Amino acid sequence: xAKLYFRYGVMGSSKSANALMVxxxxxxxxxxxxxxxxxxxxxxxxxxxxxxxGLRHPCVWFEELERMPxxxxxxxxxxxxxxxxxxxxxxxxxxxxxxxxxNVPVICYGLRADFSGRxxxxxxxxxxxxxxxxEVKTICWCGRKATCNARFDENGVVLxxxxxxxxxxxxxxxxxxxxxxxxxxxxxxxxxxxxx
Numbered sequence: 001x002a003k004l005y006f007r008y009g010v011m012g013s014s015k016s017a018n019a020l021m022v023x024x025x026x027x028x029x030x031x032x033x034x035x036x037x038x039x040x041x042x043x044x045x046x047x048x049x050x051x052x053x054g055l056r057h058p059c060v061w062f063e064e065l066e067r068m069p070x071x072x073x074x075x076x077x078x079x080x081x082x083x084x085x086x087x088x089x090x091x092x093x094x095x096x097x098x099x100x101x102x103n104v105p106v107i108c109y110g111l112r113a114d115f116s117g118r119x120x121x122x123x124x125x126x127x128x129x130x131x132x133x134x135e136v137k138t139i140c141w142c143g144r145k146a147t148c149n150a151r152f153d154e155n156g157v158v159l160x161x162x163x164x165x166x167x168x169x170x171x172x173x174x175x176x177x178x179x180x181x182x183x184x185x186x187x188x189x190x191x192x193x194x195x196x
Contacts, residue, residue, distance in 0.1 A: 001103070004095060004126075005106065006130035007107065008134075009135060010146045010176075015136050017055050033078040034065070034073075036059055036082070059082070070102055077104075079107070080108075084123070087122030089121055095108070111123060144177035149173055150174050152173075152186060157184065158181070
């Protein structure tokens with residue numbers, strides 16, 4: 001019986017690396033897993049899922065997946081979606097159809113909440129509809145579990161307002177524990193606001 005999985009974590013928790021390793025595990029067992037991501041995320045170039053560790057693999061845009069005939073989708077033993085927070089509610093509902101009607105397992109990786117602590121629409125829908133929800137854990141600079149995504153500017157100021165989607169990586173985001181996210185404390189070694 002196929003299931004819909006949502007594996008979430010903060011920035012830097014190795015979600016994409018985990019997705020790429022799962023794809024490799026399918027391949028190693030002679031099965032095929034289709035890598036997918038929303039077209040909104042073109043940081044690494046077109047049609048590539050890339051991890052900070054250097055792992056990478058070609059993918060299709062989510063919008064291309066939606067246009068695939070059912071017979072073509074059934075040729076895959078699993079669909080793996082990276083950056084699932086950028087999906088719409090309707091797109092997550094489409095994934096439930098792949099699981100429920102086509103019996104194809106779907107594993108989604110993404111952020112749960114944005115830099116201001118608000119759920120992304122795709123993540124909210126996945127939290128509501130996923131059969132299995134798992135956290136991909138990492139730690140804050142202090143050693144506590146990181147649960148918040150901090151966005152910071154070039155001066156090291158943690159931002160709490162602005163556009164929900166601003167693509168970036170280590171240059172403007174870091175996972176922090178709730179305490180240090182509230183304090184705006186990026187820890188040692190990162191840019192510090194003037195006057196600190």
